[in-house]
Amino acid sequence: MTKKDLQERGIAQPDFILVSADAYVDHPSFANALIGRYLEALGYSVALLCQPNFGDLRAYQVLGRPRLAFLVSGGNMDSMVNRYTANKAPRKKDLYSPGGAQRRPKRATIVYTQMLRRAYPDVPIAIGGVEASLRRFAHYDYWDNAVRPSILEDAPADLLMYGMGEHPLKELAEALDSGLAIGDITYIRGTAYRAKDDSRVYEEKIMTPSFEEVKKDKRKYAEAFRMQYLEQDYRQGRVVVQPHGDHVVIQNPPAEPLSTEEMDFVYSLPFTKEAHPSYKEPIPALQEVKFSLVSSRGCYGGCSFCSIFFHQGKYIQSRSQESLVAEAEELTRKKDFKGYIHDVGGPTANFLSLPCEKAKTAGMCRNRRCLAPTPCKNLKADHSRYIATLRALRAVPGVKKVFIRSGIRYDYVMADKSGEFIRELARHHVSGELKVAPEHCAPEVLRLMGKPNLDVYERFVQKFEAASRKAGKKQYVLPYFIASHPGSTIACAIELAVYLKRSGFVPDQAQDFYPTPGSLSTCMYYTGLDPLTMEPVYVPKSREERAMQRALLQFNKPENYPLVKKALLRAGRRDLIGKGRDCLIRG
Structure with a gap:
């Protein structure tokens, strides 16, 4: 993170410099740690420029010029969501900053990229993370109450990596290291870029309504969104092209998800699980996840209000039981571990595998959700792997309790006819309250949300409370609702x-x-x-x-x-x- 750090490690010039709106926490729940450790494992040197004084050009020059590229992220959270509530009121705290201080600029990815381009006009810049990922096309911006163009129009980056970035990043690093100019790196899946036209696209492609059209016409906006939405399957997705003025924004098909072996490798990297020692105050977000285990990525739940579909995708990527047990054993050796694993999960804790056999070879269905309004007849609701993993974690010496705090898809639980998971959940993995999200009760609203009817939730509550009574525990379901x-x-x-x-x-x-x-x-x-x-x-x-x-x-x-x-x-x-x-x- 500093010139001194680089000198102590014998690095004259880092291969990559990661620029992030988050403080540096060396934990796999933090994107800059995950990306940095991964690049390091591939043999590249990495420096981190975290929360630079965003209006000061000199702040972007303290680590010098990277050999290959700057990699820019707005952080684990969208910077606008981080700074403002749903009613556009300023938030007082930033949980990803030392002491909760607010240090990130609005539209951090754009600000950082513009400043880097001024400081180093000829150095390649790639942007990624949730902020860039969700703005890769023309999009409605709630804070401006207007349609903004692709973030590539405002952030002068050479490439945008969307979704989870390990595969695209590896390809990009290898291409840059081989001497290929970044302007010629237009073939990597999971990336988007600006071009004069789409003449260099040789795969099947579709053209959406232009930025100018979707800005003027809401129906065109909806049509463009639908076209983009239907092309997010890595097996079936085509190249998507959206004109912006006299040029185009091109999105390549999604990257291939990580295999279990690749997930195990990524999460086995030598994370310290601590904030960088230079910080004098704690990072609040670390306290939530320090003793938690990430077991999966992706979600096919299909909630309309959730952006995971456009970022992590629908494919479930999961770790092996052996990998999770090894990390749990590592946690027990930390001085401040008290015996409690706070979570074992991901976007949806009880999704550890794909929903059906078809998804493994032909991709996800384009025209329906797996669970709502009712589960697909091909859905395989099976918690056996998750249960086995939880039992193995409970058996690790030094572990007193394993909690589940990630969201649980209760309709998937109810589709599992064995009933074993709900008994296991009530007996071992809840501390008084179980948080679930029915979100509403009106059928029409639930349909638009992509959620099941309320009777599914009510039957789940009855079963959970019965299982809790049988386990001799006084436990309740705490529901979330959206207005x-x-x-x-x-x-x-x-x-x-x-x-x-x-x-x-x-x-x-x-x-x-x-x-x-x-x-x-x-x-x-x-x-x-x-x-x-x-x-x-x-x-x-x-x-x-x-x-x-x-x-x-x-x-x-x-x-x-x-x-x-x-x-x-x-x-x-x-x-x-x-x-x-x-x-x-x-x-």
């Missing part, structure tokens, strides 16, 4: 509030829908269309209506009384004002 998702009318929000009243549960925290780049729900929010069907969708957009829907989630709070009453009167639901069983507020 103001596309499709949610005031009537739907009231329906959810009545459901919460009847169930005797009111959430301590209310979650508003957050339109972030790359999600299907964000396309609905901007266009008022479901891009998969092109049918109209109601969208609660005004600040007042979003506030009312949020207040209805917490109808019992005195400060929410005026908004709840206003919502009920607007919807003609005076019957819910008073002393009746379902009444949300008193008259």
Whole structure:
């Protein structure tokens, strides 16, 4: 991270310099550590420029010029999401900075890349990470309330790596090291780039509506999104081309997922699991994951509001039991380990394999979800591998308890007819509360969210509570709900509030829908269309209506009384004002 570090390691000039909006934490849950250790294992030297003073050109020159390239990332979180709440209020803390201080610029990837291009005009620059990945095409920007072009238009990078980057990065490093000019490296899967035209694309390709078209016409925007959405399967995906003015942005097909052996290799690299010693204050995000194990990547759950599909993808990439046990044994040797593994999971904890046999050879279905509204008849719901891994981890000497805190897809649990996992979960892997995400209760909203009907959740709760009682434990399910998702009318929000009243549960925290780049729900929010069907969708957009829907989630709070009453009167639901069983507020 410093000139002194480089001198102590005998590195006169690093091959790559990673520039990140996060502080450096040498843990595989942090992208800059994962990428840095991986490149190092491939034989390249790596320096890290973390959270530079973004307006000072000299801050980008402290480590000098890399031999091969700068690699730029906005960090583990999108910088705009990191800085602003769903209601566009500034956040006070950055969990990826020492002491939680806010040190990243807005649109960090663009700022860093522009400054590097000024400092080193002729050095190759590649951008990646979730911020760049989700902005590779023209996209709706919630903070500007406008359609912005591909991030490659604003960030003067030579190449964009989208998704999980090990395979593209290895190819890029080898190509640069062989002397190939970065302008000629247009063939790597999992990358996107700008070009004058698409004449050098020799694979099958599709052309989406242009940036200019999608900026003017919401229907064209939805059409472009649908075309991009359907090309994200690494077996079936074609090259996607989107014109921007007098040139084009070209996305190559997705990179091949890592095999189990490759995943094991990546997570076996010599991570210290600590923040860089130069920091005087702790990095809050490390405390959440320091004693957690990443068991998988990818998710085929298909939640419309989630951008994992456009970043990690639908393919499940998982580690072996032996790899996870070896990491657990390593954790037990750390001085501050107290015997508790805080999590074993990924985007969805109980997904460790592909959903069906077809996916292994022919790719994922383009025209349906695996689980919603009901599980596909070809789905193989099997927790046996996950259960065996959890049991092996519990048996590691020095491990007292293994928790599961990653999201659990409860409809997948219910599709597993053996019932063994829910018994195992209740007996061994929950500490009082199990967090799951039914998200809503109105069928139309759930359909647009890509979630199952509420009866699936209710049956899951019954089974979990029964399994907890049998295990002699007092445990509860803590559900999460989203307010103001596309499709949610005031009537739907009231329906959810009545459901919460009847169930005797009111959430301590209310979650508003957050339109972030790359999600299907964000396309609905901007266009008022479901891009998969092109049918109209109601969208609660005004600040007042979003506030009312949020207040209805917490109808019992005195400060929410005026908004709840206003919502009920607007919807003609005076019957819910008073002393009746379902009444949300008193008259």
